[in-house]
Amino acid sequence: MFRTPLSRRHVLRGAGAALALPFLDAMLPRLQSAPSSFKPWAKSIGPAPRMIFCYVPNGVNIFEWVPKDDGEKYALSPTLDTLKDHRSDFTVISGLGHPAAQGGHSGADTWLTAANLKGKPGADYTNTVSVDQVAAQLHGKKTRFPSLQISDKGGTGNALHSNTLSFDANGTPMPAESSPRRLFERLFVPDAASDRAATLKRYAERRSILDDVAAESAALNSKLGPKDRMKMDEYLTSVRATEKQVERLQGWVDRPKPDVKDGGLQLNSKPEDGHDRPMWLDVMLELSYLAFVTDLTRVVTFEWSREASGYGGAGENHHELSHHGGDPGMLGKLAVIDRFHLTKLARFLGLLKATTDGDGTVLDRTVVMYGSGMNSGAGGEHSPKNLPLLVAGGRKLGLKHGRHLAHNPAKAPPLSNVLLSLVQKAGVETQKFADSTGTLTGLV
Template sequence: MMKQSYLINRRQALRGSGVALALPLLDIMSPAVQAKSGDKPPIRLGVLYKGNGVHPPSWDISGTSETEFEFSPLVKPLEPIKEDVLFLSNLDHMQGGWSHHSCAVAFLGATGANGRSLDRQQPETIDQLIARKVGNETALASLELTCDGIFLPEPVTSYISYDQHGRAVPRESDPQIVFDRMFRGLSIEGGKYRNLSILDAVREDANDLKRKGSTADLRKIEAYLDAVRQIERQIDELNDKSADEKYIPTTEPELLRPVVSDSFPTRVKALLDMMVLAFWTDTTRVSSFLMANSSSRIVFDFLGINEEHHYLSHFVRNAGTKYITHFNMITQWHVEQFKYLAQRLASIEEAGQRLLDNTMLLFGSSMKHGDYHSGRDLPVILAGGKNAGIKTGRWLKYPDSQPYGNLLAGLAGRMGVNATGHGSITGSLEGLDRTMNYNFGITDTGRWVAQANGNKLEFSGLVRPTTDLERTNVYFIRLSDGTDVKLDASFGNLNGKRIDHYVGRVAKITGPFRKDGAQYVVTNIDTIEQAK
């Protein structure tokens, strides 16, 4: 018998549009899915997304090999779980970078957004492609969570999951509603009909709203009704399955309904716990958590920060040590939540191993530089997934840029879904399952030189960012003789020439210059290209 621990007031009600339904007795709150023990545990996919990019110099790790590397300040919280994480470098998403509205769709869409409005059909995202293939095995095909609101000027920035019809999949921010959605009435005889009566009530209210709403409202209501019908079909399929077809947890899940809290960190933790519980009980095998949308205005006052997240991400135009420090504090806090999720999954035994071993976790942003909005060398980390063939405890730095979409294809393939040809995907990303022994160094060919031609300087070298947090628009280009050309141009010029695309690479640059003592100082980029 599974432990029952639900201290819910009898007056507690589930509320919807025109619906207030009292919760029944807690005999219905047993695990949503019953199954035969001894089966091989399924593979799950959990996604944590943070918008607004990162401060690259504080994010990038350094080292000499896949296993010999140093943790940067922003990923330092993951050092205690090094053996369970896989850092990835040189994954580019050129179709999805360079704009806030495109980044959200790009993270799981393997391509950019189709406009800024939710009325436009967007590409189906990988999580929903997977959910369509494996979602009939569980109570919920997928579970979408968030702790951020909707940015009304560009609503598309607030969703990372889109269904096969190109519609945004609704997110849920209330942990109690998530709990009730997962476990209310799906596990005992008759639960099906209780749920259907709720859906019928919601549908009746929606039909009433359709008679009063605008054209835009009608589209939204129709999309909602489609979601209702999908839930009904899922409930029917679950009730029609025999016990032999279902998976049962090998340890007893702790089904504790979360408390209501106004504390932002407490709510985030509760939502992460709901993702863990959903995987543990096999209520779903696909879940995403939008922790900050792609133009997030959250104020992290509990960290002592008073500026909006998006404002802080523009740390070149809003230059200063204070703003970068605050921006980094937010990013590090997001990394700490990823660590919590991985550790929580690792603490749960499943079939003699850990739930984390059967769960692939993806964390990151589809924007690298928070102010230049670059889509190159995305900040991406994997955790877990041992039984899916993910080899962790490494830093995998590809010598040549790889399509970010190929990572999504690699994750989908490990859940039995072929995503080749979806969006910008060209194949499955190599190296997730084995050591690649790449050469992490960049070879100085001896041709990294500078040549003055009138008032122009032509030079090639290794592009590096400044470490001066007060002058974030400065870059240095290392020459073969060990000296640096200083690049001190305007934000508009650097952003227009996509300087962040070349950081850590060898570039050929021309532009006007002046001399500061013996050092060349280039004040504008006329041309820039990757050196051969």
């Protein structure tokens, strides 16, 4: 995995003297990740609409990302050329952004919500529901897991620097998983009898608490004024949603998990280890793929790195390079990271495309949205406009591909139009999401 570096303590000896060597490139470890041996399945257990949202932080080298021309005959940009084998399977979308977003490193917080995080008077931070959770409300009724949240940090993180892309109906962040092994065990390892008993006991206790809370809240409600009643209604709505979730979880306790072995999965990869970084991205995408083909879930959000952090394929400091100030050398290194990320996306698209799903492939019924919630711009500024974005897959759901949909950032429709288009094609019957003005022309 590593080429053994020359020791910095190495000395040259001669004539009774010892001379220390100067610092040499040969003293640096050479990172070389082991390629994954995971193989795609021949077919899924059955066709279904699916969605995965893949987020990269810190923006991209926009000069090498955006194609120079648009339409179906556009030429791939130097960075997007990494995806040339999948050209007919994706659409590049430029010029779009979130009008209500503040920009900077809060991009992950708003990428799937389009919220104005400072929009509520008297509140430091207020988010809204993310589009993945709108889809999960529909598809989660049919799967063991309504949705999966993955990120390199895990948990929820901090306001304006979230470790998750997913926010529930109240705008509350939903914790993400960072460990491949823990995620695999959650998805595929059967529970022992003692675990089952403990789980059922925990659900029963939770139901009892919820019943008590609902009863006391109803009694209190009659004593409140109109404004407080409104707040209490919002609270009770959350309680009822939790009750439904507990009921759904109880229904899955005795249903066996899919029989999936861990062969080829590098489950010990660490997300914040520069050497492990390529392997960690591969295995988390492989687990997302397995969750789809076994129909454990139909909705995944994957924050590849938290904003203001991240690594390249050889451990480069992604965040530092995003503050390039227009420096050509830093921009060149940023483009190398961008292309590294797209090699991982290309491999994932290949897995989806290699697996039969009804009368097509898994990619044909899987919507893949990839991009960032900020644009590092011409001088390293962190703008919420002209965000790097592409959408792949979903042909059998009605998405059109093989083109560059270019928009003037000053007159572009909101990015929410893309989110509305995708959630509609996933089967959700809605005409509005966040600040959308309609679906995106050319994508549907």
